[in-house]
Amino acid sequence: MFLPTTRKELEDRGVDRLDVILVTGDTYIDSPFIGVSLIGRVLESKGFTVGIIAQPDTDSDRDISRLGEPRLFWGITGGAVDSMVANYTASKKRRKQDDYTPGSENNRRPDRAVIVYTNLVRRFFKPTVPIVLGGIEASLRRIAHYDFWSNKIRRSILFDAKADYLLFGMAHAGIVALARALDDKLKTDNRQVAMPEETQDPVTQIRGLGYIAKTPKGIALPSYEAVIRDKSLYLQSFKTFYDNTDPMLAQPLSQAHGDRFLVLNPPAPFSSTQEMDEIHDLNFKRDVHPYYQALGHVRAMDTIRFSIPTHYGCYGECNFCAITVHQGRTVRWRSKDSIIAEAKKMTRDKEFKGYIFDLGGPTANMYGFECEKKLKKGACSHRRCLFPTPCPSLSPDHGPQMALLKEISRIAGVKKVFLNSGIRHDLILMDEQKGQAYLKQVIDAHVSGQMKLAPEHCVPRVLALMGKPGVESLVAFKHRFDSICKMLNKKQYLTYYLIAAHPGCSIREMNELKEFTRNQLHITPEQVQIFTPTPSTFSTLMYYTGMDPFAMVPVFVEKDPQAKEKQKQIVTRKKEHGTKAPSRQNRELSKFSKQPKKRLHRKK
Numbered sequence: 001m002f003l004p005t006t007r008k009e010l011e012d013r014g015v016d017r018l019d020v021i022l023v024t025g026d027t028y029i030d031s032p033f034i035g036v037s038l039i040g041r042v043l044e045s046k047g048f049t050v051g052i053i054a055q056p057d058t059d060s061d062r063d064i065s066r067l068g069e070p071r072l073f074w075g076i077t078g079g080a081v082d083s084m085v086a087n088y089t090a091s092k093k094r095r096k097q098d099d100y101t102p103g104s105e106n107n108r109r110p111d112r113a114v115i116v117y118t119n120l121v122r123r124f125f126k127p128t129v130p131i132v133l134g135g136i137e138a139s140l141r142r143i144a145h146y147d148f149w150s151n152k153i154r155r156s157i158l159f160d161a162k163a164d165y166l167l168f169g170m171a172h173a174g175i176v177a178l179a180r181a182l183d184d185k186l187k188t189d190n191r192q193v194a195m196p197e198e199t200q201d202p203v204t205q206i207r208g209l210g211y212i213a214k215t216p217k218g219i220a221l222p223s224y225e226a227v228i229r230d231k232s233l234y235l236q237s238f239k240t241f242y243d244n245t246d247p248m249l250a251q252p253l254s255q256a257h258g259d260r261f262l263v264l265n266p267p268a269p270f271s272s273t274q275e276m277d278e279i280h281d282l283n284f285k286r287d288v289h290p291y292y293q294a295l296g297h298v299r300a301m302d303t304i305r306f307s308i309p310t311h312y313g314c315y316g317e318c319n320f321c322a323i324t325v326h327q328g329r330t331v332r333w334r335s336k337d338s339i340i341a342e343a344k345k346m347t348r349d350k351e352f353k354g355y356i357f358d359l360g361g362p363t364a365n366m367y368g369f370e371c372e373k374k375l376k377k378g379a380c381s382h383r384r385c386l387f388p389t390p391c392p393s394l395s396p397d398h399g400p401q402m403a404l405l406k407e408i409s410r411i412a413g414v415k416k417v418f419l420n421s422g423i424r425h426d427l428i429l430m431d432e433q434k435g436q437a438y439l440k441q442v443i444d445a446h447v448s449g450q451m452k453l454a455p456e457h458c459v460p461r462v463l464a465l466m467g468k469p470g471v472e473s474l475v476a477f478k479h480r481f482d483s484i485c486k487m488l489n490k491k492q493y494l495t496y497y498l499i500a501a502h503p504g505c506s507i508r509e510m511n512e513l514k515e516f517t518r519n520q521l522h523i524t525p526e527q528v529q530i531f532t533p534t535p536s537t538f539s540t541l542m543y544y545t546g547m548d549p550f551a552m553v554p555v556f557v558e559k560d561p562q563a564k565e566k567q568k569q570i571v572t573r574k575k576e577h578g579t580k581a582p583s584r585q586n587r588e589l590s591k592f593s594k595q596p597k598k599r600l601h602r603k604k
Helices: 007-013 035-045 083-087 113-124 135-140 157-161 172-190 224-229 231-242 273-280 336-347 372-377 399-409 425-430 435-445 460-466 471-488 507-519 538-545 561-572 584-592
Strands: 020-024 050-054 073-077 131-133 145-147 152-154 165-167 209-213 219-221 253-257 260-264 307-309 358-360 450-456 493-500 528-530
Touching (some): 035 050, 035 172, 035 273, 073 172, 113 131, 113 157, 135 157, 145 538, 157 209, 219 231, 358 399, 399 435, 425 471, 507 561, 528 561
Parallel strands (some): 073 131, 131 165, 307 358, 450 493
Antiparallel strands (some): 165 209
């Protein structure tokens, strides 16, 4: 059964009052790819009754009140994508489509959805049980942060929303710990026993939790008022915050907002393989709830329904990506048995046609291996795993994913398994033992016309500011890829994600990128996006402060919308004086351009 979203479903279950009600900016898709559904299923598996209200009407109590008031707490999320990213392009133009809304029309997710939904609950339930924020929007806005759409520093979303708690990161364990603590607290209150002081309150001890307090705790970040006045203090604040995102090493943080303090406990420990298996073995329906299905087709289902998540986290640490702050820089994965069991279950779905659209995570080929030092002692503070060059302590081993792909491909009813998550080409080159065999296997059996890479740029200075490797590894990989395709007699191509107007990038650098893509890659790129400064990334820090936070020197930042668009057009224009028509590769790639695309956070 789906988690209930209507009063009739409660009556059918004989439930008078739910323990938890989750409110989301997406429609209700019961899938392990959708955070609110995963959290709901985890709570349900621990004995709590949970309901979901998706994309509620914000002008009335028609939707928000239909399940009544929960016994323990409301959970609020903006959805699978930050609502401002979902609603606006990098040029701040309103998006017409929303892949997570029935009918695809972008008319159901409000701007700053977490704040709007919290206010909606407060308006129609006075007073009410605690309100808990979670999901990507809350997680990345948990401290005072630069907001591109208003072009100012905003307070922690916990203060702006006037909520009670915030669970950041994946929150698999934190949400259960919070539900149990609030349940115990409610029973204690009913017995009229005095509660302990804030420092002993079990709720405020939960890892991965943020709350508002009268006194600070742990490392003090520069106050909200201070970071507004001084960009150097904002830079210092973010670097301290980022340095405390690893569960093994992080200290509690606090940040004054007026006369009160945001307190962030250290992140929750990463889920073990066994815990991840248990979560993904839960009974997800992999479909849109019938109540919302009647409203129209949901485009996100085209890609996630028959895809399988295999791992979380990414040690790529690209400066424009927020995965480190949300999922973490330590990769952890599900067992092969769990993933195979999910694939077998998928084949019994009457809609399954034999094709698994994706088998991966934030980066496809990080499954099954990690740095042993990091697993024992936490992430290094003095260097990154892959930048500026791969760390010798990281020993890539593509063997586990190769074996997984082979076994799933042999399952009765499976015709083909695709890898549509991005590939880190430098990891393949680094794996001297199995990298070549892995690439050959992927080209031969798991690519649908094109393999996705994300070099992002070619100019060394810009790549350094992005935290991306140099083009030498890209060129070497392309030669290897082309050689294998020729050997296998396969018409496969590489497609490249590129970024325009990233800090440090001007017209000159985009002209260099144009020359590189034409002369070295032999393609006119189509996958070029204008840099969007999203919360909690180093690139956004550069955009706001105009400083390279590592070298502590000024950096050029393009902020004029027309100039940003011009940067993009330099690379994407199909024909110029003195140049040839689009290449055969471009024409071949156009065959695949109509495939469904995920609009999730960029995968590397």
